[in-house]
Amino acid sequence: MDRVLNRFIVALRGAGVPVSVSESIDAAQALAISGYGDRPVVKSSLGATLAKSVAEKEIFDDCFERFFSFHPLPSELAPAAEPAAGEPSAVLPPIGGMILEGDLGGIALAVRDAARSADLQSIRFFTQRGMFTARILQALNLDQLDRFVADLSPDGSAGAGGTARRIEQGRDAVVDMVRRYVEEQYEIYARESTERVIERYLWDVRLTELEERHYERMHFLIRKLVKRMNDRYSRRRRRSKRGALDFKRTLRANMHHGGLLFDISWKQKKVNRPDVVILCDVSRSMSTVVRFCLLMLYGLNEVVARVRSFVFCSSLLEVSDIFERCPLAEAVERLRTGEGLDIHMGRTDYGSAFWDFTNRHLDAVTGKTTVIILGDARSNYGDPAEGLLKQIADRCRRLIWLNPETPPMWGTGDSEMRRYARLCDLVMECSTLRHLEQLVRVLVRIP
Amino acid sequence: MTDRGRAFSAVETVREGFRQTGYICNTEIATIVYLAFHLEKPVLVEGPAGVGKTELAKKAAAFLNVPLIRLQCYEGLDESKALYEWKYGKQLLYTQLLRDKLDQIVRREDDLGESIRTLHRYEDIFFSPQFLEARPLLRALQQEEGAVLLIDEVDKADEEFEAFLLEILSDFQVSIPEIGTVRSRTKPFVFLTSNSTRELSEALKRRCLHLFIPFPDPDLERQIVRHHVPGIPERLEKQLVLFIHEVRRMELKKAPSISETIDWARALILLHAEGLDRDLTRKTLNTFLKFEEDIRAVDEKIFLLVDKAIRETA
Structure with a gap:
């Protein structure tokens, strides 16, 4: 049973339930106590020790039913079950003998043994299915079986022809069976892994190159990231409410009680949530980056106190109200289509965007505001208007520039990044989900 | 053991x-x-x-x-609420009460160093199990x-x-x-x-x-109701559990819990009900639904739900 349990745990891990070593030991002990006799008891015992949340329980149930199910044997082999008399079986591999005898149970067992020797449980990707099928067929000595059939055919006798036909039919059935078995095991061991590979890829893919079919998953990842960040941050904020005894303050506060301590003061840690003003360049090259950045920023209600967002291209426009009115996903979609936006989508002009901002919206920036500018700083050789950016930089608490281009590209051609960078407190590359995560860390750590 | x-x-x-x-x-x-x-x-x-x-x-x-x-x-x-805490008040009170005694002890010593060493010998008294709030x-x-x-x-x-x-x-x-x-x-x-x-x-x-632990299946819940409301007529018990299960399937703010099923059963017994009917159900909805919106939502479908419960147990 131990080996079966081990295989089951491998299957569970493959399906996305993280089973630790100590948990597998618990499972073995639980089985030793509760016994293997009663299926529901076995299932509950394993469930209690291996799957530790509702989501995991669902996966577990599914996995358990599939793993401990009885595989029905293929019925098309049955007609071959007539006894074969007086035929050569000298170089016939065991599998051939089973086919001739119609020993379905034996074949099923042989397939399973072969699968084990081919290490089928290490299958992870759907592309590996063919390879594993081939390996198992080889372990079953099917090539030897083919040679045997080939040797049989030439002599042309009726009996030999019949045998050859039956073996060939049986062989096809075996191949079919192996294929199905591999398919099944792939479902058991590997379904989740492919997902995980895609997820890993999405963390590092450049947002500008992201294919549209991955958007849905990306949104999911961002939600996950946002949740994690909110959790972590709210914990920090909550901690600030508690604290150790502030002895000095307590003594001072209780002087007039003649040294008796009535009012106790606690040490408090102050953690600020920054106000954020974000200016996004929404020219075409930027649209995916802007989309995911805003999606994340607006989700972080535990981390940031308030977000005001502006978009610009040739001119600048405040879009905070769209985010207040619409659900998040719809709001970013509306920004992308530009529907109902009174903005001039000509050539990107950082100078006039800054001019618009400083003239109309500078009061949005106070000493507590973190200003984030998301743009490639390519101003089409227009006036970079550093003076205006300096006005913003002087007024705000922090100025962060996020550039979706890689640092070597900064300052090349019409990029004004080097010039702007001197005015910023921080310039970061921002082109992947990982960069977005770093952005949150930056927002949180430095007050 | x-x-x-x-x-x-x-x-x-x-x-x-x-x-x-x-x-x-x-x-x-x-x-x-x-x-x-x-x-x-x-x-x-x-x-x-x-x-x-x-x-x-x-x-x-x-x-x-x-x-x-x-x-x-x-x-x-935190730990002081979950594990243990010193009874600060009692400690303070005792030091005040024992002030004279402490004075006596300290007075015998001539210099400050000696006094503190003497006090050290006694400080364990104040951090002993008597002052520990478990x-x-x-x-x-x-x-x-x-x-x-x-x-x-x-x-x-x-x-x-x-x-x-x-x-x-x-x-x-x-x-x-x-x-x-x-x-x-x-x-x-x-x-x-x-x-x-x-x-x-x-x-x-x-x-x-x-x-x-999910909500129990109807069979288990019926056993539970029978156990807690011994005299319940079988017809009522069947219909009631089915009704509750239908209600749980709706999108409600708060689905009725097992204890609320039992409360409802008891209420119906007090009203001498032998089986569910629409009127009675409507009047007693508030024993297992605790939100105004939930009551309204169930009330709208009450014909359907009651009829279904009655039909399926017939």
């Missing part, structure tokens, strides 16, 4: 024992309680509100005939005969508190710097409940057996 050993000799015995205390459970719950006893592991119970998570711990205490010690978790719960966790460890420790709604406590729990749950001992280590004589049987308002830490989950 042998008594207890017998009580936990098999899954079925556990189930029967719980039935006698008034808790009707399915095989899964019985199996996990049985395993928890033998593996000496805490049980983490999750499930919707009102399926009897807390009740399970209470009945386990009754079944084992040991005290139930309950720790209700909330945001900001909170639930420590109390559970101190019980000679063992106890059932219920850590309720652990998801409401902060993550640091979870980390602190880990130490206690794995070793069943705590160290109090001034006194020493307190080790449990008999390991308490620990239940943790969670309403999944947040993910619990992996480390905590790893140490526990996990039990998810």
Whole structure:
């Protein structure tokens, strides 16, 4: 049973339930106590020790039913079950003998043994299915079986022809069976892994190159990231409410009680949530980056106190109200289509965007505001208007520039990044989900 | 211990024992309680509100005939509320009362250094068990005969508190710097409940057996109702449970819990009902629905729901 349990745990891990070593030991002990006799008891015992949340329980149930199910044997082999008399079986591999005898149970067992020797449980990707099928067929000595059939055919006798036909039919059935078995095991061991590979890829893919079919998953990842960040941050904020005894303050506060301590003061840690003003360049090259950045920023209600967002291209426009009115996903979609936006989508002009901002919206920036500018700083050789950016930089608490281009590209051609960078407190590359995560860390750590 | 050993000799015995205390459970719950006893592991119970998570711990205490010690978790719960605290007030009071005595002791010494050394000899008095306020966790460890420790709604406590729990749950001992280590004589049987308002830490989950209690299936719930409302007519009991199950399937703010099913059954018995009818149901909706919107939502469909319950039990 131990080996079966081990295989089951491998299957569970493959399906996305993280089973630790100590948990597998618990499972073995639980089985030793509760016994293997009663299926529901076995299932509950394993469930209690291996799957530790509702989501995991669902996966577990599914996995358990599939793993401990009885595989029905293929019925098309049955007609071959007539006894074969007086035929050569000298170089016939065991599998051939089973086919001739119609020993379905034996074949099923042989397939399973072969699968084990081919290490089928290490299958992870759907592309590996063919390879594993081939390996198992080889372990079953099917090539030897083919040679045997080939040797049989030439002599042309009726009996030999019949045998050859039956073996060939049986062989096809075996191949079919192996294929199905591999398919099944792939479902058991590997379904989740492919997902995980895609997820890993999405963390590092450049947002500008992201294919549209991955958007849905990306949104999911961002939600996950946002949740994690909110959790972590709210914990920090909550901690600030508690604290150790502030002895000095307590003594001072209780002087007039003649040294008796009535009012106790606690040490408090102050953690600020920054106000954020974000200016996004929404020219075409930027649209995916802007989309995911805003999606994340607006989700972080535990981390940031308030977000005001502006978009610009040739001119600048405040879009905070769209985010207040619409659900998040719809709001970013509306920004992308530009529907109902009174903005001039000509050539990107950082100078006039800054001019618009400083003239109309500078009061949005106070000493507590973190200003984030998301743009490639390519101003089409227009006036970079550093003076205006300096006005913003002087007024705000922090100025962060996020550039979706890689640092070597900064300052090349019409990029004004080097010039702007001197005015910023921080310039970061921002082109992947990982960069977005770093952005949150930056927002949180430095007050 | 042998008594207890017998009580936990098999899954079925556990189930029967719980039935006698008034808790009707399915095989899964019985199996996990049985395993928890033998593996000496805490049980983490999750499930919707009102399926009897807390009740399970209470009945386990009754079944084992040991005290139930309950720790209700909330945001900001810390060691001084959960484990132990010094009785600061008593300490202060005693120093004031004993001021003269202390004076006498100190007066004998000539210089400051001597006085402090003398005082040092006495300071242990103020940090002795008499001044220690044991909170639930420590109390559970101190019980000679063992106890059932219920850590309720652990998801409401902060993550640091979870980390602190880990130490206690794995070793069943705590160290109090001034006194020493307190080790449990008999390991308490620990239940943790969670309403999944947040993910619990992996480390905590790893140490526990996990039990998810969903709403019971109709058969089990009927057994529960029969057990708690002995005189109930069979027709009423069938229709009522079916009705509740239909209601649970709706999108409500709060689905009716098992205890509310029982309340409703009792109310209907008081009204001498033999079976459900629309009028009676409508008038008694508020025994198991606690939100105005929920009552309205169910009221709109009451014909359908009652008819269905009656038809299916006919």
